[in-house]
Amino acid sequence: MKTIKLQIKLFFIVVITLGCGLHMSQVNAQSSNPVPVVFDVPFAPIPVKAMDKVNLVYELHITNFSEANLVLTGVEVLADDARTASLASYRDAELNKRLGLINPNPDSKEKNVIGGGKRAMVFLMISTDASNAPTALRHRLFFKPTAADSGDKELTVEGTRVGVQNDKPLVIGSPLRGRWAAGNGLSNDTGHRHAIIPIGGQARIAQRFAADWVKFGDDGHIARGGDLSQNANYYGYGAEALADADGVVVGVKDGIPENVPRTKERAVPITVDTIAGNFVLLDIGRGRFALYAHLQPQSLKVKVGDKIKRGQVLGLVGNSGNSGMPHLHFHITNAASPFAAEGVPYVFNSFLLQGVANTTAERVNGEFRPDPKAESKRQMEMPIQNAVVVFP
Numbered sequence: 001m002k003t004i005k006l007q008i009k010l011f012f013i014v015v016i017t018l019g020c021g022l023h024m025s026q027v028n029a030q031s032s033n034p035v036p037v038v039f040d041v042p043f044a045p046i047p048v049k050a051m052d053k054v055n056l057v058y059e060l061h062i063t064n065f066s067e068a069n070l071v072l073t074g075v076e077v078l079a080d081d082a083r084t085a086s087l088a089s090y091r092d093a094e095l096n097k098r099l100g101l102i103n104p105n106p107d108s109k110e111k112n113v114i115g116g117g118k119r120a121m122v123f124l125m126i127s128t129d130a131s132n133a134p135t136a137l138r139h140r141l142f143f144k145p146t147a148a149d150s151g152d153k154e155l156t157v158e159g160t161r162v163g164v165q166n167d168k169p170l171v172i173g174s175p176l177r178g179r180w181a182a183g184n185g186l187s188n189d190t191g192h193r194h195a196i197i198p199i200g201g202q203a204r205i206a207q208r209f210a211a212d213w214v215k216f217g218d219d220g221h222i223a224r225g226g227d228l229s230q231n232a233n234y235y236g237y238g239a240e241a242l243a244d245a246d247g248v249v250v251g252v253k254d255g256i257p258e259n260v261p262r263t264k265e266r267a268v269p270i271t272v273d274t275i276a277g278n279f280v281l282l283d284i285g286r287g288r289f290a291l292y293a294h295l296q297p298q299s300l301k302v303k304v305g306d307k308i309k310r311g312q313v314l315g316l317v318g319n320s321g322n323s324g325m326p327h328l329h330f331h332i333t334n335a336a337s338p339f340a341a342e343g344v345p346y347v348f349n350s351f352l353l354q355g356v357a358n359t360t361a362e363r364v365n366g367e368f369r370p371d372p373k374a375e376s377k378r379q380m381e382m383p384i385q386n387a388v389v390v391f392p
């Protein structure tokens, strides 16, 4: 911090010795930028198609290098090309709902106040038509003038060109058969999306594109009968979890007992080692790894080192680890670890989209009634949050 302070002082000395006597607000209007923040995108977005749109899902990290609070008032995302209009612009409530602070501020409850030395993250999901998808992005941030500024103009800082990762979408087969809802799936505001975990010296979001797959029975409910406290009553319980691609098993966990559904209690204390419950981690090539989590204990059909064919049964869907009802947590990462890795997107070869289960009741045990007119066959897409899909 001392070095940084020194550099900031030197900057002012240069301004003064040049004899221009500019007020800070005037300085801001010029290209020099005194806003003491650093922002970067630790993991550049990989485009993923969903509902005919191309989506860029990533996080902008903003670190306040000063001792004083900084108030973030706006974020603009621009394509790094000839376009002048921004791709997205967020202020007020729209900004706040995309913001996360690494540590809350002791002296402010406002989400957009970044304390001295602290870091905020802006969770972004930029959707465009395929023909308009940018290949690189820029960001413009707006801050409330600080007490040291004489003007009332917002401070702006622009920079951080981020190249969109030029990665072909990872095409996979179905991890399940039948009709399932993509709970906590592709969206900008799920628990998965925001689950940043520092492990091994890096803070990463392995679950960025995770979904909690919950099965609907033919009656449109997720469980038979009225008793939601029995795992065996859920249609998904005991379903076969299938290899989404050819691969090699690189990690397994077994022996974690199951939870009673619909309670906050867990059968074991939840740590990074138990959170996924019984799991299989599959190396599917091209530096990609698929996680199948919360499986039934003693249901794993594979062991580390096994070579696996697409469609092969890996284990049975259960309710172990940090899970409140039987479901398959599925995600794909870029390293051989359930959580010490970045979550990367994938698309399914094909699925039938029956609609979106848009109420909690439907997901908890209301009735989902597909509207045949709304059905569509989707190919090479990722299902969005709560999409009800039929896998072949």
Ligand SMILES: [Zn+2]
Pocket (backbone or CB within 6 Å): 184, 192, 210, 211, 212, 329, 330
């Ligand atoms: Zn999950």
